[in-house]
Each structure stands twice: as structure tokens, then as C-alpha cells.
Amino acid sequence: MAPDTDLETIDKIIDMLGELPAAPIILNKVLKLTSDLRSNIDDISRYISADQTLTAKVLSLSNSPIYGRINAISSLSEAIKVLGFNQVKSIIITASTFRIFQSVAQSNIAHILWEHSLATALGARLIVEKYGELDKEEAYLCGLLHDIGKLVLLQTIPNSYEEVVEKAKESNLSFIQVEGKVLGFNHVNVGHELLTKWQFPDNLISQISAHHSTKINKKEYSMNLARVTAIADSIAKYIGAGFFEAYQALGDSVIFIGNKFIDEDDLISLRNGTETHFNAEMNSFYK
């Protein structure tokens, strides 16, 4: 975590967020409505239905080919019945997160960040589907929000953050390193503060905050969401959903998920699967 002085700066940035805090109302609502399934389905349907744009986006995503439905889903309650509450929860969170990304004026960088976040989320879900142990929708959520701090910085200090992007492009340094040099703190610090303010579950915040601290070429005792996010991040960059870090992703030839080694065939299949899902999802967003 950053020293106290940096935390004050980060707090100031969060305070400057402008319209960003509007979306978490839905995110928080959705996150909290998970324990009592029966009453929650009605509750959440009513809540989302009041927002027509969001409902339309949720339905269009529910009909994405990645869920493999033959018959079209035409209502929110049907989506929940057919896809399950957790899946629909992820879809709602995706639609509302997309809205946050769209609200940022620096649209080029925000668009790349959105692609990167979505690809990381889809990759993280596929990793857990294949290797088990964790909750795949939690993994998806970690992937979706792992770099949310970058978006906050882009929104609040656009000129400095464009400088960060330029410097990262020109140098061989990672974003974390350039952010540290230019700003004195990084997107992980900012993301941590933001998600804490949003009252996200603590375990997800700490796993998201560790996405740059895990070394994917080292064995771990067991699998965790930070590691899954880091591998999915690397896969996203590899398939071109990121800035210009494909070279870094290419270097990741030794990868452990927890204590399991991913061989080249498995890695290729994860990359291909992520790319297929990513392309299908991008179509659902922009059609």
C-alpha cells in the first residue's frame, strides 16, 4: 500500500471523481442481493427494469453466443431463470461498468481499457471453468475491475495520465513503474481506494489489489483470484486487448495456476477461448 501522504493524494483524486460514483449504486445493490435468491430475483428485476438502457444492454448480453442459448431471451426474469442469478449478476455488473467507461471523455484510451478489462474478465472466467477451485463469477468480476484505477486516473488527471501512457509506450517500463515515477502512486493504489469506497467485498478488493504482486511463473500452494487475474491479464494482452504490452505477454512461457503447471497446449486453448468469447462479447456491445 502507498505511504500515508500518497493516500491523501489518492483520496483527493477519488473526491474529484465527478460522475463516476453514480454507477456503484447498481453495482452495490447487485453485489448485496446474493444471499436470498428468491426475493432477490424480483427485487433486482424491478430495480434494473426501471432503467431501460441498462435493461436493453443486459438482454443483448444475455443473448450473447458465449452462453450458448438457442432461444432468444426476452426479459430479465427469463434471463435469470435460464442463465442463473450469478451469471446475470455478472452481466448487469458488466453493463453498468461499460457505462462508467463510456462516461470518460478520453474515449480512445478508455476504449482500450474497456477492451482490456472485458478480455481479462472473460479469460479469468475461462481459467476457473477449466481449473476449478474458485468462483468463476468472482474471477470474472476481478478481471473486469482489476485496472479500474487507471480509468479513475484518466478521468481525474487526464493530462498526467496521457503522459503516463506515452511514457509507458516509449519505455520498456510497466504502467506500475511509470505511474510511480510520474505520479508517486499507481493504479492499484487508486483502485483499492475506489473499491473500498464502493464497499466492495474485502476479499475481492485484496485479490484485485494483488494482481501485480503475484508471479505467474512461480508455484503457489493453492489457486487464488489474484493469480487468475494476472494470468487473464496476460492472455488479454496477448490477444491484443491492451495497450502495447503484447511483448510482455509473449514472455510468459512458464505459468502456474496455483500449483498446477499450464502447458503450452492449455495456454493456447485458453488464449483461443478468450479471443472467441471476447469477439462475441464485443459484438454484443456495439451492435
Ligand SMILES: [Fe+2]
Ligand atoms: Fe493493472
Ligand SMILES: [Fe+2]
Ligand atoms: Fe491489466
